[in-house]
Amino acid sequence: MAEKLRIWVAVKHGVDVNLARADRATGLVKLDSAPRRTSDFDKNAVEEAVRLRDKRPGAVVTAISVGGPAAREALRDAVAIGADEAVLVTAPNFAEWDTRAVARLLAAASRALGGFDLFVLGEGSTDHFAGLVGPRLAGELGCADIAYVRRLTVEADGVVAEKDLEKEVETVRARFPVVLTVGQEINTPRLPTFMSNLKASKKEVRVVSPADLSVAAEALAPVVVTERVAVPEVPRKQVTISGASPDELAARLKDALRAEGVLP
């Protein structure tokens, strides 16, 4: 570990899943024009990084986003929570970049810009929810990774983390450098104040291109292409059960469910 703990956090400016709308006729969602915002778990990632920094004098939190100019908003959110530095990796064809390209760029940026002890990411982005970028980054760099972290302690040369799996919680130890992914159970991200927002809006963002990071354009060529995104049609009967009293309601529902053949 460097004398001063270097913490990186990846923040995605993704599609706002509550505002994305499907075309009525085709059922297809237009992703290009959908409103975007900072991915939920990435705020937890920044919050966790900032809390660690505050316990470790000299530690620095660098927030990084890969995307278009609008991704500056995700970096602004990160700085408003408390990140010290902001890096935007961008190029005119950013819209083509898939998960592999994003992970490669994060890996290249961390190498080119001084390295990290801890790299914290969301365990899934709100729109894509693949859970791929963190483990890909670790696989590419050949360093330790711990996904689904719910509790984190930093020691002199590494971390101890609680990893949340379906049926068990593991306590896992790793030495630096380590890639961690977190979900919303790890903490509650602070709400930025007026002053922190103001500071964030003034913060200079370091803008780098793949070429600056010595990544050739071919290395970012898409290998996974999203062909269509559609809202599934699950036809529901939408029958309103009404009655003069709760008992009458209950009796009617019972008749309906018996007719459906779903009662024991």
Add this chain to the structure above:
Amino acid sequence: MSDEVVLCYSEETGLAEELVRLARAAAPSDGSRVRAVVLPGAPADAADRLVAAGAHGIDAVTGAASPDPAATSDGLRAVVVATAPTLVLIGSTKRGREVTGRLAGALDLPAATGVTALRLDPDGIRVDREALSGNAVAVERIVRRPAVVAVMAGSGAPTATAVTSVDRRTHPVAAFEAKTERSEVRPKAGGQLEIEKADRIVTIGRGLKKKEDLAIIEALAKALSAEVGCTRPLAAESGWLSDDHWIGLTGHRVRPKLYVAIGVSGAVQHLVGMRSSKVVVAVNKDPNAPIFAQADYRITGDLYQVVPALVKAFA
């Protein structure tokens, strides 16, 4: 595209069997070979079960077992190098998704997770996966092979196709490169419930005012021979129910015959977990709750009046 190899792996043997069946159904030619990977630490009967599910070959990796994702990825990598598959299928559990990313990153392969359907087309591998927090289904085309694809449990695997002869190989891995060290494993509280398998589910949301009131929900579940499900806040925030009851994007995906949602608003992240239910009943005091758009039978009312009446009616 003849003589393709599809590799299947999951730390959950049941899910690995599903992958084998799915691969047999999806494999494009008679020459295709479906092989299952067995890593150190797997149950003793894993290989036999995978053969019974239809695997043409078993790739057993030997060496010291470790739950570390880098070690798992190393074991799989040894088999990928030896068998040159066009496709690696992994069970899309939490561990499975982590290993998918790790392996894909290490070998610079395309990857997809949370996949519910898969087609091997001439111009690429097409997968269906949940997108937009479960609001939508995305079709992704993977344009380069091999690819690593993590498939969700219950993705319509048909019955097993028999094999006549099985090709068994062993791949010794001298040193797994475990990058993390596990010092403790704590089973989650509850943890026994397998809500995915329930035929009927009564799900409670934040409409419930206090923990003690769970009694009326449990009474209804009992009357319906149902399991109790819940939304995220009741498991992750108030902790009134253990995680094995939690339904949705970050919880469990269920497909019961009957799903009764009580005091549940119907956020997209919840709906993704219950969308495959056959018949949906919703009870909510807000007539505009989004859950009603996903319901077959809608009851607008206060759960504290409706549920006791339901308990009486169904008892």
